[in-house]
Amino acid sequence: MLDLLDDTTADDNRVKAVRVADLEREEATLRSVARFIRAMWVAVAMLLLFNSGALVTVVNGFGVGPVQDAAVALTATWNEQMEKNGLATPVATIRAFVERLRGAGWSELREGTVELRGAYGEAKG
């Protein structure tokens, strides 16, 4: 009888442990979901601020209508403001850098390598 009681207590403990683990998992999931939702909104805000040009392109692809026209006007104004405040600069800088790489020939690459070697030599003293 005592053995049976012990077994029952052990079972209760096991059930309790499983419940606690489930609760912990549930809490961890809740925290993780909230964490990633916050992260996504930060990412969305960054894209709205620094990539407003892409928003204009997307909105221009919508059909014609009063709501669409309002959206086009709103994104265009937003984009102008971002450009005026210099927030479009990072994207433009990356684009310009990639364009330079795309346009570079083998002679520019050689010159660039020579320049780099020179700079490295100077830095080394």
Place this chain on the structure above:
Amino acid sequence: MGQNWALAGMLFPTLEFGIFFLIVFTVGWGLRTAPTSRKYFLVAASYVFYGWWDWRFTGLLFATTVINYLGGLALGKAERVGLRKFIVGVTVAVDLGVLAFFKYYGFFLTSLDELLTTLGLHRDLPFMEIILPIGISFFTFQGISYVVDVYRGHIAAEKSLLDVMLFKSFFPQLVAGPIVRAADFIPQLHAPARLTREHIAVGTVLILTGLAKKMVIANYLATELVDPVFFDPTAVGALDLLTGAYGYAVQIYCDFSGYSDIAIGVAALLGYRFRENFDQPYRASSLQDFWRRWHISLSSWLRDYLYIPLGGSRGGGAKTYRNLFLTMFLGGVWHGAAWTFVIWGAFHGAMLGVERFIRAKLDELAPPQADEETPFLSRLGNFAQHAVGVVWTFHVVCFAWIFFRADSFGSAQDYLKGLADWTGSHDHVTPFLMGLVALGMLFQFTPRNMGRELALAIRVLPSPLLGLLLGAGILAIWAAAPEGVAPFIYFQF
């Protein structure tokens, strides 16, 4: 290739998909305490995702799902071996019949028409304009694997139609894989959905690397090197053609593995685990090794549901070679209704046979020794052999890619002829494009656990920093990528 593709849908690297995912993530996790509602929601979202291409094909997806579900249920109840064989045979035949109609009808009639005309027996054949439903090859194979696994007793027949619908239509893998196995996915639907810091870290790393591979490397290589070179191989020099073949090898890897990375990452963020689909395939030292690393979900599918049922390597030499050849040949046909894919598959099948034969002969001449017993010089020899194997395998694969990418068999022939003529110009061999090819190859030789290490580093970031990383990563990729969004190569299969 004589097919019409429905390709104006929701691509991963677009604003539409970004908004779609934001909604699915938020609502999907909001429903976590009501698992059935969550599944209904995910199925609805997956059908919306699929219908974005062409809503008419959602009916086809649903109909084939119901057939697989009923086939599974019938198998679950049937006990007689003969009846079970009949049920699995009928279900697989319906699946393959649907696939054959949409994918091969036009090809079959065109080839028959050409043959009859050649023989002077021209007839008016019932040609039809058939639009290929996107992802049909992938969801058909998933459906077949479900029914065959139930037949083999690897999994129990699923009683919930909802679970089978979600298994077959789950949007991250629906249109271009990875081909998920029911035994891997359906048990995940029976457990409560969980999201951990690990899921988030792995998902973020995979989505960012997948986007970078696809949008920057694959898209630039496609538009500036591969497409122009393959468009008219007679108009460019041998060096351009050689670089074009290397470029395509890197492009298709970055395109398809990029897609798989994003799919696996998106699934992870929704709390589901998919298996790896690529494992640095161009570091393979043999073709057999290559097929263990390339499109793993397809090659393991072909192994389990075609090669082994054909007899695998159990029937001795000749039968093994036949089975290898047939498996790869049909793998080629699976990719598309064109002779170029048939040749690609047949070439891989033949080369796998040759490789197996040579290895068997070499092993007879010099039996392999355990590493600890081999002297230094012998180990050096093994390393050199491995390095030669990597280079050789890569070039065999590149050779086969020429057929895979060429618009026609004639175009592939022109390409190969052009490789022998080194007098032409080489306008497409620029430092930028060569750099991209080198970068793509670099992915093959980085430490295998690099992704895991990155994920471990991200795991501890607080949400604002994680958001900054995600936003900055997407922004940098967007800024560096060429204008426009090209569809993924594997959407056409």
